[in-house]
């Protein structure tokens with residue numbers, strides 16, 4: 350790894366096509382003094398991409414492919430994003446769920462280079478000055494404490510893979526410039542003793558600090574981030590208990606919680622289409638949720654809002670949900686102290702019966718909808734799925750836990766055990782399959798369909814806060830973003846290959862909601878027609894294919910992209 354010179358961006362945070370990029374023309378090579386240090390050919394993107402894809406194919410396992418792509422991003426950021434743009438469906442599972450899950454579990458073993466900022470509990474009092482070490486102007490950060498990474502539990506600072514992966518999607522899906530993104534992991538200790546005892550673990554070896562200590566630390570961090578980068582959008586991600594911070598900061602900072610709010614929005618987006626396709630009116634639906642954590646209750650809260658818009662009273666809407674957690678059906682008389690976020694949905698009509706088994710609860714509730722946000726892989730077994738099929742023409746089955754190993758069922762299981770009749774979306778991707786002479790394609794109910802647009806909408810509108818209306822607007826916009834073919838094919842979510850177009854629609858909805866709520870500071874956007882606003886959104890997006898714009902990126906900080914004077918940083922793939 351080559352070192353940066355003082356005052357220059359560290360080499361590991363690539364904002365360039367790379368000093369040794371084989372597409373650099375002769376004059377750039379001369380300017381960089383790299384002439385002769387790369388093979389003579391001046392290569393097109395297509396040729397470089399061919400080599401990258403060949404190299405990728407040569408890597409036998411997903412984690413090796415992940416490592417290769419990490420290396421590519423670190424050494425030639427524009428090539429990485431071009432490749433991603435052209436192969437988004439194939440590459441997303443490698444840089445995001447499911448592979449990012451394995452990468453986080455093994456982060457301490459596979460770590461080769463820093464890709465974000467780590468702040469520790471011992472750094473308190475100095476957070477503002479440490480932020481100065483970050484060499485770029487930041488517009489958006491994804492922040493985790495690693496305490497609930499996907500459905501994999503507390504992974505401490507190993508959780509860094511999540512901010513890195515989410516922000517790569519911000520760039521790929523919503524065109525936020527790579528150098529405007531900050532992956533941020535706070536090390537407040539971990540309750541994962543196995544990791545703490547592992548000599549390779551790179552975080553502090555103490556148990557997680559108390560809730561009071563966490564609050565004080567986050568207060569300092571939020572103020573520091575906003576002072577350093579006024580207008581920064583802060584996305585909280587994969588906190589075991591995200592509710593206190595969301596409640597505390599939502600009205601005073603431009604922040605949102607992706608697991609509670611983003612997930613709620615993405616599921617409502619697909620759910621609106623599923624309800625339509627089911628043929629059952631909204632008022633006749635009944636939902637069982639396996640898992641009553643931040644994501645489960647976040648999703649249900651947003652669906653309540655949808656049901657209210659469909660004409661139900663809030664109480665009627667709330668009573669459409671039966672939540673099951675690790676202690677069984679969530680009821681008011683269960684005998685344990687319910688966490689605050691579950692109280693709203695706790696049942697009082699269980700006649701003293703405490704349902705422990707999902708199968709028996711299905712017999713009792715006769716649900717039209719089964720949602721999984723429980724982290725329990727395989728929980729929707731054959732018996733459960735067949736019960737749903739027996740009760741409904743088009744059962745809505747959403748196994749949303751991540752990564753794939755934690756999915757409550759696979760697409761294939763859902764299709765086979767419902768005779769191909771289910772309306773399906775999962776958190777992690779599953780392949781299409783042939784059934785009954787038809788090719789069936791699963792929906793992916795993953796917050797990646799909305800968080801890029803929520804973030805970009807907040808940035809462009811210069812929102813002072815991220816309101817509930819902005820979140821809901823992202824859901825509604827997503828539900829309208831399917832094209833005619835996707836609707837005709839019965840899809841619940843648009844094709845991921847159109848994610849950039851979808852992000853424009855979502856971003857526009859978010860900006861309009863910010864304007865209606867009066868939280869926008871970019872008030873000049875209020876006068877734009879939708880067409881003009883779409884054009885403005887597209888224009889603001891980083892385009893890895895735009896040679897001109899990216900060439901000026903090469904000159905960031907007044908330098909051509911020749912920071913290193915050694916060969917160590919040479920891109921092995923080029």
Ligand SMILES: NC(=O)C1=CN([C@@H]2O[C@H](COP(=O)(O)OP(=O)(O)OC[C@H]3O[C@@H](n4cnc5c(N)ncnc54)[C@H](O)[C@@H]3O)[C@@H](O)[C@H]2O)C=CC1
Pocket residue numbers: 497498499500501589607608612615639640641642643644645673674675676721722723724725749750751752755775776777794795796797
């Ligand atoms: N598809 C998507 O976009 C998203 C998916 N998720 C996934 O949702 C899952 C849950 O996330 P959070 O709600 O934040 O976690 P959490 O830890 O807050 O909640 C997990 C819930 O599952 C329950 N649970 C655990 N074991 C159970 C069992 N045997 N039977 C029934 N319930 C059980 C727990 O009691 C708890 O209520 C994770 O796998 C996460 O990856 C989260 C956010 C977005």
Ligand SMILES: CC(=O)C(=O)O
Pocket residue numbers: 498499500587607608750751776795796
């Ligand atoms: C997708 C996501 O945010 C999660 O599984 O936590």
Ligand SMILES: [Mg+2]
Pocket residue numbers: 499586587607608
């Ligand atoms: Mg998450």
